[in-house]
Amino acid sequence: MALKSFIEVGPDSHFPIQNLPFGIFKPEPTSPPRPGVAIGDYVLDLSAISVSGLFDGPFLSGSDCFLQPNLNKFLALGRPAWKEARATLQNLLSADEAKLRDNPNLREKSLVPMSKVEMLLPIAIGDYTDFFSSMHHARNCGIMFRGPENAINPNWFQLPIAYHGRSSSIVVSGTDIIRPRGQGHPSGNSPPYFGPSRKLDFELEMAAVVGPGNELGKPVDVNEAGDHIFGLVLMNDWSARDIQAWEYVPLGPFLGKSFGTTLSPWIVTLDALEPFACDAPKQDPQPLPYLAEKISKNYDISLEVQIKPAGQEDSCVVTRSNFNHLYWTVTQQLAHHTINGCNLRPGDLLGSGTISGPEPESYGCLLELTWNGQKSLSLNGTTRKFLEDGDEVVFSGCSKGDGYKVGFGTCSGKILPSP
Numbered sequence: 001m002a003l004k005s006f007i008e009v010g011p012d013s014h015f016p017i018q019n020l021p022f023g024i025f026k027p028e029p030t031s032p033p034r035p036g037v038a039i040g041d042y043v044l045d046l047s048a049i050s051v052s053g054l055f056d057g058p059f060l061s062g063s064d065c066f067l068q069p070n071l072n073k074f075l076a077l078g079r080p081a082w083k084e085a086r087a088t089l090q091n092l093l094s095a096d097e098a099k100l101r102d103n104p105n106l107r108e109k110s111l112v113p114m115s116k117v118e119m120l121l122p123i124a125i126g127d128y129t130d131f132f133s134s135m136h137h138a139r140n141c142g143i144m145f146r147g148p149e150n151a152i153n154p155n156w157f158q159l160p161i162a163y164h165g166r167s168s169s170i171v172v173s174g175t176d177i178i179r180p181r182g183q184g185h186p187s188g189n190s191p192p193y194f195g196p197s198r199k200l201d202f203e204l205e206m207a208a209v210v211g212p213g214n215e216l217g218k219p220v221d222v223n224e225a226g227d228h229i230f231g232l233v234l235m236n237d238w239s240a241r242d243i244q245a246w247e248y249v250p251l252g253p254f255l256g257k258s259f260g261t262t263l264s265p266w267i268v269t270l271d272a273l274e275p276f277a278c279d280a281p282k283q284d285p286q287p288l289p290y291l292a293e294k295i296s297k298n299y300d301i302s303l304e305v306q307i308k309p310a311g312q313e314d315s316c317v318v319t320r321s322n323f324n325h326l327y328w329t330v331t332q333q334l335a336h337h338t339i340n341g342c343n344l345r346p347g348d349l350l351g352s353g354t355i356s357g358p359e360p361e362s363y364g365c366l367l368e369l370t371w372n373g374q375k376s377l378s379l380n381g382t383t384r385k386f387l388e389d390g391d392e393v394v395f396s397g398c399s400k401g402d403g404y405k406v407g408f409g410t411c412s413g414k415i416l417p418s419p
């Protein structure tokens, strides 16, 4: 018999008792931010549970990690504390446990309808790195930016390529994105143009949230890297393709990416995703020993992108992909990131890279879907090559279990015109 909560949760909900993703919310506009987990259409206030003394295991009793405005302190405690929190909460919310179910006063204090809360960024992000780990995306971008002969550089198959992103402009789902201005790629012999980006794009990504991290100078072993990853979120790495194509030689993405990155508010833990673990693709050539994993895992997470065109009521699916298309695993990304001694800290964010699958219907950005604007997508009777002002982009993702889903909710943002 599957685990069930005393709280009614429909079969299509992303947030059954099997999930219990962590986030930061405000129950009222004026109340201070606090940690919560999603359960059905409710948010369970972990500060209230903590104050009631219900986190009574060895790692969490007496801890103030759930009385903080972000999850960093909890992340720093590591996997044993995460497992304890999950076990405590699954027990507390289960159908046959009376402690919360039969305590109207505590229920009143701790369960808030999700429709009433404001979600905030769940973590204070010190550093954000964005990888480039889908082979299909790398090949397609390579063909468009560098030509078919050297579409994928040989280094791509030896190490998970990445660039350092900008954490200050990471925002939570629902935040508007202002169209960036900048220098656009010149055509032919003309000078570059300057103005609002003409090739504004989304990138369908997920990101790993780093737990305890490592000391400067002490790399994390790839086989232990899983213990440094708390969970995953959906991520939109908004990209201005005209700015990017002109500026990225030779140091990589800069202003074409740093104007905004959107995260979904709920962090789904690797523990909740474990039933959906699957084999990662076979890597050829074999990675160097520091990247060779005993168990090389991906996760089966279906991903979908919808665009709601400016002025329209309905949105249109523009692509469907899956997290399991990634060539490099999150554990390899993390081990590679630290192999030179670089330290990761609680709350750091590792973007997966755009998650494109092999088929054109599974490409993870408009650059690929419209082949750099050479063709149009049709959406509810209108067409798009790149995003227009007023367009809203909505990502969703979930894993399907037997009679339940473990989902991420949505990650959305609407484009506002340049000032």
Ligand SMILES: O=C(O)/C=C/C(=O)CC(=O)CC(=O)O
Pocket (backbone or CB within 6 Å): 130, 131, 132, 133, 134, 137, 138, 141, 142, 145, 203, 205, 237, 239, 248, 253, 352, 353, 354
């Ligand atoms: O191939 C290139 O020059 C770069 C393509 C990207 O936009 C890379 C990027 O942001 C990483 C990713 O999302 O995979």
Ligand SMILES: [Ca+2]
Pocket (backbone or CB within 6 Å): 130, 131, 203, 205, 237, 351, 353, 354
């Ligand atoms: Ca990216």
Ligand SMILES: [Mg+2]
Pocket (backbone or CB within 6 Å): 236, 237, 238, 239, 257, 258, 259, 260, 261
């Ligand atoms: Mg970005």
